[in-house]
Amino acid sequence: MCTKERIFKISKSTGTFRDESINFATKILEKSGISEKSYAPEPLFLKTPPNASLAGAREERESVVIGTIDDIFLKTKVKTEEIGIVVTNCSVFNCMPSLSGMIVNHYKLRNNVVSYNLTGTGCSAGLISIDLAKQLLQVRPNSYALVFSTENITGASYFGNNRSMFVSNCIFRMGAAAILLSNRSSDSHLFKYYLKHIVRTHKGSQDDCYNSVLQKEDEEGFTGVSLSKNIMSSAGKALNTNISTLGKCVLPWTEQINFLQV
Structure with missing residues (x-):
């Protein structure tokens, strides 16, 4: 667990952040609602100076994968050899072997397992992964599909002073989820939910949406993720389209007619 005080101490120890950047981070953290008990990777926030190396990113990846997937196997009583499909996503950190390859290796999954590793898909990555798993299950009967979603803070760390890129250091923390x-x-009586509809909207053809989250180098050569001011409006456009599309699937005719009248 990493307190805000610890974050400021580590940030100052890098020697790359200007005072105005530290002050900007202070304001962001105060408004973010992030807990003093939020989790951060050890290589990045428990070492002075922080270790943002490839080895550190791998260490973070492994620390979230094992606990999350062990927990889901424990809860469901499903055996590792029964897994037929693995879909993973991590937008920023993409290395070889892949995240899906690491899971196959660690749990010694069978040699005919179908595995996919998605990257560069941002906050929608979890939904995209579930959609892919659903499509694979439609052509592979009597199967289990393991979907794992995470982001890598070490791999996304930024050490420059561009404010649009500095924000990601402040608002993202460590964690993972598996389904x-x-x-x-x-198994119909064992599982919690039945997946009926998945709605996806891709606004990538519009330049403002495409550039709303962009990994790049700043003027000083530091690599980071830039969050555009258009990100909220871009998300709103996709959400409006999603709700309109999903409404046709789940709302009764009476409600659909009311929507059209409005």
């Missing part, structure tokens, strides 16, 4: 999908009829 198990099944199309086995014998």
Whole structure:
């Protein structure tokens, strides 16, 4: 767990952040609502100066993967050899072997497992992964699909002073989530939810949406993720389209007619 005080101490120890950047981070953290008990990767926030190396990013990745997936196997009682599909996503950090490859290796999954590793898909990555798993289950009967979603703070760390890129250092923390999908009829009484509809809207053809989250180098050569001021309006456009599309699937005719009248 990493307190805000610790974050400021580590930031100052880098020697790359100007005072105005530290003051900007202070304001962002105060408004963010991030807890004093939020989690951060050890290589980045427990070492002085922070270690943002490839080895540090791998260490963070492994620390979230094992605990999350161990927990889902424990809760569902599903055996590792029963997993037929693995879909993982991590937008910023992409290395070899891939995240999905690491899971296959660690849990010694069978050699005919279908695995996919998605990257560069941002905050919608979890939904995209579930959609892919659903499509794979439609052509692979009697299967389990393991979906794992995370982001890598070490791999996304930024050491420059561009404010649009500095924000990501302040608002993102460490964590992961996993979900198990099944199309086995014998499991229908065991699982919590039934997946009926997935709605996806891609606004990438519009330049303001495409550039709203962009990994790049700043004027000093530091790599980071730039969050554009257009990000909220871009998300709003996609959300409006999603709600309109999903409404046709879930709302009764009476409500749909009321919507059209409005």
